Amino acid sequence: MKCEGFYDRSRSPPAPAVRVKLENPVTGRSAEELFYIDTGFDGTLLVTEDVWSRLELDYVAVDEDVYALHGGFLPVRLSTALARVYLCGETLGLVRVRAHPLLRRLLLGRGILNRFYAHLDATSGRVLLENP
Amino acid sequence: MAKGVFVRGVDERLYAEVKARAALLGITVSQAVNQALEMWLRAPPPLEQARGAREPLRSAASRLAAGRGKGYLVVANDGAVSFRCETLEEAVERLQGLYEAGLLKNSLIKPLEARRVEFVEVGGGGLEV
Numbered sequence: 001m002k003c004e005g006f007y008d009r010s011r012s013p014p015a016p017a018v019r020v021k022l023e024n025p026v027t028g029r030s031a032e033e034l035f036y037i038d039t040g041f042d043g044t045l046l047v048t049e050d051v052w053s054r055l056e057l058d059y060v061a062v063d064e065d066v067y068a069l070h071g072g073f074l075p076v077r078l079s080t081a082l083a084r085v086y087l088c089g090e091t092l093g094l095v096r097v098r099a100h101p102l103l104r105r106l107l108l109g110r111g112i113l114n115r116f117y118a119h120l121d122a123t124s125g126r127v128l129l130e131n132p
Numbered sequence: 133m134a135k136g137v138f139v140r141g142v143d144e145r146l147y148a149e150v151k152a153r154a155a156l157l158g159i160t161v162s163q164a165v166n167q168a169l170e171m172w173l174r175a176p177p178p179l180e181q182a183r184g185a186r187e188p189l190r191s192a193a194s195r196l197a198a199g200r201g202k203g204y205l206v207v208a209n210d211g212a213v214s215f216r217c218e219t220l221e222e223a224v225e226r227l228q229g230l231y232e233a234g235l236l237k238n239s240l241i242k243p244l245e246a247r248r249v250e251f252v253e254v255g256g257g258g259l260e261v
Contacts, residue, residue: 025224025228026224026227026228026231026236026239027231038254038255039255040253040254040255041252041253041254041255042252042253042254043252043254046254058186058238058239059227059231059236059238059239060224060227060239060241061186061239061240061241062240062241062242062243063190063193063240063241063242063243064243064250065247065248065249065250066249066250066251066252067249067250067251067252068251068252068253068254069251069252069253069254070254075251078252082220082224082241094220094221094224098252100254107254107255109252109255
């Protein structure tokens with residue numbers, strides 16, 4: 001299974017992004033959102049408080065002590081919830097999604113990216129993800 | 133218009149850090165404080181703060197988790213409902229049942245293993261300065 005993303009040229013320099021569908025496994029509420037690929041992010045998906053609220057993730061919150069580090073410093077407490085995640089037309093199952101109180105853009109980290117063969121071709125503005 | 137304000141109780145270590153950071157950035161401590169106040173006012177309230185109502189749920193979960201062994205403890209409706217599950221799938225399935233029956237007000241899933249603190253590195257691509 002493979003799918004394509006793209007380079008968002010409104011950012012400087014352009015940033016690779018891909019569409020991901022998240023679904024609240026309890027309420028069934030879902031949304032398809034644009035996530036920026038961040039190879040420096042250790043986790044799976046990092047979402048904004050807005051996305052957390054829209055998906056009613058309070059119902060599937062997990063009581064865990066997780067902190068984001070920025071450049072190795074400045075720990076910020078994250079909230080954790082479970083979501084069903086769909087990427088490239090297939091489900092990745094129940095995934096721990098974190099919410100960051102200061103985040104403005106959604107991030108997809110290595111926790112998900114490493115399940116795929118990822119081809120980031122900035123010269124043509126194409127992103128290709130393939131599930132081997 | 134600038135106003136002189138005297139603030140008691142500022143943490144000494146925090147103030148030293150602010151002073152050092154401001155010096156690095158080439159701004160005064162007053163400018164740094166103004167920036168911080170501006171950001172605090174404009175930022176949406178943190179999830180945890182907005183969810184003050186979740187505190188009873190968390191307290192109930194801590195109380196009920198004692199001596200429960202492995203798996204996950206699910207606490208719902210301010211602690212009025214609780215059950216233990218082996219897997220997260222099972223926890224979600226049972227919460228879904230409560231939700232569909234219109235009986236779910238709030239909920240929290242608590243892992244029963246020893247609590248540990250986890251740190252994850254964030255590249256920073258999602259933050260705007």
